[in-house]
Amino acid sequence: MSIVSLARFQFAMTTIYHFFFVPFSIGTGLVVAIMETMYVVTKKDEYLKMAKFWGNIFLLSFAVGVVTGIIQEFQFGMNWSDYSRFVGDIFGAPLAVEALLAFFMESTFLGLWIFTWKMVSPKLHVIFMWIVTLASSLSALWILAANSFMQHPTGYTIKNGHAVMTSFSALLKNPQLWYEFGHVIAGAIVTGGIIITGLSAFQLLKKKVENPEFYKKSLHIGLLVALFGSIAVLTAGDLQMKALVKEQPMKFAATEGLYKNTGDPASWTLVAWANENGHKRVWGIDVPYVLSILAYDKPSGSVEGMNAINKQLVKEYGKQNYYPPVNTLFWSFRIMAGFGTLMLLVSLLGLFFTRKKNQLLYRQKWMLWILGLCTFTPFLANTAGWLVTELGRYPWTVYGLFTIKQSVSPNVSVASLLTSNIVYFLLFTGIGITMVSLVVRELGKGPDHEEKVEEQERKAAKIDPFDKEAFE
Amino acid sequence: MSGLQLLWFVLIGVLFSGFFFLEGFDFGVGMAVQSLTHSEDEKDQIVATIGPVWDGNEVWLITAGGALFASYPFWYATLFSGYYLILFTILAGLIIRGVSFEFRKNVPTSQKQIWNWALSLGSLVVPFFFGLMFVSMIQGMPIDAKGNMTATFGDYFNLFSIVGGIAVVLLSYLHGLNYIALKTTGPVRDRAKNYAKFLYGVLYLGLVAFAVLMYFETDFFELHFATTLGLLVSMVVLTVIANIAVMKDAEITTFIASGATFVALVALIFTGLFPRVMISSISSKYDLLITNSSSSPYTLKIMSYVAISFLPFVLAYIVWTYYIFRRRIRHTSVLESK
Numbered sequence: 001m002s003i004v005s006l007a008r009f010q011f012a013m014t015t016i017y018h019f020f021f022v023p024f025s026i027g028t029g030l031v032v033a034i035m036e037t038m039y040v041v042t043k044k045d046e047y048l049k050m051a052k053f054w055g056n057i058f059l060l061s062f063a064v065g066v067v068t069g070i071i072q073e074f075q076f077g078m079n080w081s082d083y084s085r086f087v088g089d090i091f092g093a094p095l096a097v098e099a100l101l102a103f104f105m106e107s108t109f110l111g112l113w114i115f116t117w118k119m120v121s122p123k124l125h126v127i128f129m130w131i132v133t134l135a136s137s138l139s140a141l142w143i144l145a146a147n148s149f150m151q152h153p154t155g156y157t158i159k160n161g162h163a164v165m166t167s168f169s170a171l172l173k174n175p176q177l178w179y180e181f182g183h184v185i186a187g188a189i190v191t192g193g194i195i196i197t198g199l200s201a202f203q204l205l206k207k208k209v210e211n212p213e214f215y216k217k218s219l220h221i222g223l224l225v226a227l228f229g230s231i232a233v234l235t236a237g238d239l240q241m242k243a244l245v246k247e248q249p250m251k252f253a254a255t256e257g258l259y260k261n262t263g264d265p266a267s268w269t270l271v272a273w274a275n276e277n278g279h280k281r282v283w284g285i286d287v288p289y290v291l292s293i294l295a296y297d298k299p300s301g302s303v304e305g306m307n308a309i310n311k312q313l314v315k316e317y318g319k320q321n322y323y324p325p326v327n328t329l330f331w332s333f334r335i336m337a338g339f340g341t342l343m344l345l346v347s348l349l350g351l352f353f354t355r356k357k358n359q360l361l362y363r364q365k366w367m368l369w370i371l372g373l374c375t376f377t378p379f380l381a382n383t384a385g386w387l388v389t390e391l392g393r394y395p396w397t398v399y400g401l402f403t404i405k406q407s408v409s410p411n412v413s414v415a416s417l418l419t420s421n422i423v424y425f426l427l428f429t430g431i432g433i434t435m436v437s438l439v440v441r442e443l444g445k446g447p448d449h450e451e452k453v454e455e456q457e458r459k460a461a462k463i464d465p466f467d468k469e470a471f472e
Numbered sequence: 473m474s475g476l477q478l479l480w481f482v483l484i485g486v487l488f489s490g491f492f493f494l495e496g497f498d499f500g501v502g503m504a505v506q507s508l509t510h511s512e513d514e515k516d517q518i519v520a521t522i523g524p525v526w527d528g529n530e531v532w533l534i535t536a537g538g539a540l541f542a543s544y545p546f547w548y549a550t551l552f553s554g555y556y557l558i559l560f561t562i563l564a565g566l567i568i569r570g571v572s573f574e575f576r577k578n579v580p581t582s583q584k585q586i587w588n589w590a591l592s593l594g595s596l597v598v599p600f601f602f603g604l605m606f607v608s609m610i611q612g613m614p615i616d617a618k619g620n621m622t623a624t625f626g627d628y629f630n631l632f633s634i635v636g637g638i639a640v641v642l643l644s645y646l647h648g649l650n651y652i653a654l655k656t657t658g659p660v661r662d663r664a665k666n667y668a669k670f671l672y673g674v675l676y677l678g679l680v681a682f683a684v685l686m687y688f689e690t691d692f693f694e695l696h697f698a699t700t701l702g703l704l705v706s707m708v709v710l711t712v713i714a715n716i717a718v719m720k721d722a723e724i725t726t727f728i729a730s731g732a733t734f735v736a737l738v739a740l741i742f743t744g745l746f747p748r749v750m751i752s753s754i755s756s757k758y759d760l761l762i763t764n765s766s767s768s769p770y771t772l773k774i775m776s777y778v779a780i781s782f783l784p785f786v787l788a789y790i791v792w793t794y795y796i797f798r799r800r801i802r803h804t805s806v807l808e809s810k
Contacts, residue, residue, distance in 0.1 A: 088545020
């Protein structure tokens with residue numbers, strides 16, 4: 001085991017785990033904000049109940065997201081110190097701005113939101129939640145600005161072997177940033193919508209449902225949000241792919257499993273398996289014309305294969321391995337796009353079968369089961385998407401400028417890295433199990449739980465007249 | 473050395489001061505959960521005092537880390553990779569502590585104790601290792617010509633650094649007790665004051681040991697005699713003020729004095745380091761300096777604009793939050809209104 005592979009493993013593990021909870025909390029936070037807004041507008045108590053009930057699930061995901069996020073910021077210095085030295089002049093700034101602009105706002109207003117239900121007017125209270133949602137999106141913007149620089153460096157010059165910023169606005173005008181930002185936010189919206197839909201479906205499948213109307217309404221809101229997000233995510237993803245053909249041809253060719261240049265028009269590979277060492281495709285099923293349309297929006301045009309791109313890269317940057325893990329990229333892309341399309345279909349059909357005239361969905365258990373199982377699909381799609389983005393940049397950390405091997409901390413030992421990998425793994429497992437069991441527990445309590453508790457507390461409070469200090 | 477380099481050196485000190493002033497009492501309250509309280513209700517009561525603010529307080533650390541990366545990437549890279557296992561332990565502490573706030577609220581009563589312990593232990597581990605890290609750092613660490621630090625156990629753990637770790641834990645605990653006294657009513661409030669009265673005696677001993685070890689183990693007195701002595705004296709004076717205030721039940725004064733002790737401590741470390749940011753024990757040639765480990769003037773300028781434009785807003789809504797939650801937390805009817 002080398003320090004490079006251990007550091008890479010750690011980055012993958014901590015980032016994937018962190019990113020389970022980021023779109024979860026941004027997405028469910030948005031749905032909660034919508035629900036609470038509906039309460040403020042309609043004054044119907046059921047929307048208040050919804051905001052509180054789903055708010056508890058949101059808070060659990062937020063807590064895990066926050067603590068795993070700190071690792072990310074520390075990890076660059078800890079595991080990738082030479083990377084930090086090389087790129088710190090540019091890369092550090094968006095991280096610092098993210099903390100100053102987004103994290104303070106997010107944490108402060110979330111604190112206000114949790115603890116002021118009875119202290120401020122409903123109108124002000126819902127604004128807190130919208131500020132939290134805005135701040136989470138802002139934080140995504142800044143961290144993606146940093147990532148976009150790694151994918152497509154802009155506004156820099158190399159001085160004494162280090163990248164130095166020459167234009168801050170170039171960092172924000174990076175086209176890669178806006179594709180990524182659109183994709184990630186839309187993905188988070190789908191995630192939030194689908195999770196609330198799916199969990200509501202599971203609740204409706206229970207033998208004794210306490211308040212079925214509550215879950216039906218929640219499910220409906222979830223589907224609407226998921227539909228909106230799904231359309232946005234496909235649009236953003238499509239734009240991003242078209243840019244990729246030009247910016248990172250190797251990544252594009254690998255996600256399509258193309259070793260040789262395609263003919264014109266290019267056919268698209270539905271499924272395939274590659275012999276990665278022999279740089280050859282073993283088998284596959286092709287669909288004519290489709291790749292040209294995906295890449296160029298017209299039924300003509302060829303796409304370069306990895307073997308040709310490799311030759312150019314060797315010429316430009318010198319001899320080393322430029323082939324990314326092709327099968328992983330190929331299949332990750334299909335998992336992401338496949339589940340993305342599935343979620344779009346599910347939300348469309350779901351809305352159709354829950355329309356007022358004919359609510360077939362609530363009578364068909366198998367339909368509810370499909371919705372329920374969909375709860376897990378955004379996590380798979382989100383993870384697969386990041387695998388494509390990050391692994392596809394191989395062998396670079398900063399595309400064309402700095403490699404993964406150059407980036408790692410030279411002074412950190414294998415023993416240290418192994419220890420931290422093992423402990424993180426155990427911590428994440430423990431926290432994950434607890435988190436899931438608590439979500440199940442919260443769901444089990446049902447939407448009317450809080451009312452009952454408050455009723456009990458009110459009774460208990462009446463028997464306690466000795467609390468003199470309360471009036472101090 | 474440019475004005476902007478100096479500004480960011482000071483700002484990083486300010487961010488760490490803010491972190492210790494604010495998150496310091498969160499750590500203290502966290503430790504107090506298992507050491508000060510007599511019942512589950514009391515635990516809920518003191519956790520409620522930091523419930524709305526602890527997460528925001530932790531952002532001071534994240535901002536300090538981000539600012540360090542942005543303005544002093546070479547310092548950030550050497551410090552974070554050099555203190556790998558120390559920072560890893562800090563992260564583990566922050567993780568178990570961070571989730572415990574949400575988890576202890578939701579788990580079945582039988583499991584609540586697990587997360588109470590996670591909260592307390594996390595709150596103990598983090599300040600200890602931060603103290604240990606900063607105090608070992610000012611003694612000088614084996615940093616080579618390329619800025620890579622490869623230290624051994626004794627470099628991290630020695631008498632001075634352990635005293636430093638304990639001192640930061642003690643300061644955090646006292647700061648937390650003072651915060652509890654300020655923010656609660658009932659038996660916990662009185663108990664917090666009694667604990668503080670006793671612990672101030674221990675803190676005096678700690679401060680004397682710290683000052684003596686600093687004289688022998690660092691070059692601060694040789695290089696910066698006046699500021700080093702002045703700041704050490706002000707730490708003692710602030711402790712005396714806090715001690716007298718706690719006797720007189722002046723809760724606000726006690727709390728501000730214990731918080732200011734942290735600010736003086738951070739100032740002591742930063743002025744002592746100046747104009748270095750990290751000291752090499754191999755050769756002073758390899759010291760990381762303000763002049764050679766910062767970002768480019770352009771990046772520093774951009775960062776300064778951002779900080780100057782947004783910091784006032786951030787401070788404004790943070791102050792507003794503390795104003796909103798100014799009421800004391802009573803026993804039994806905990807603020808929790810979720």
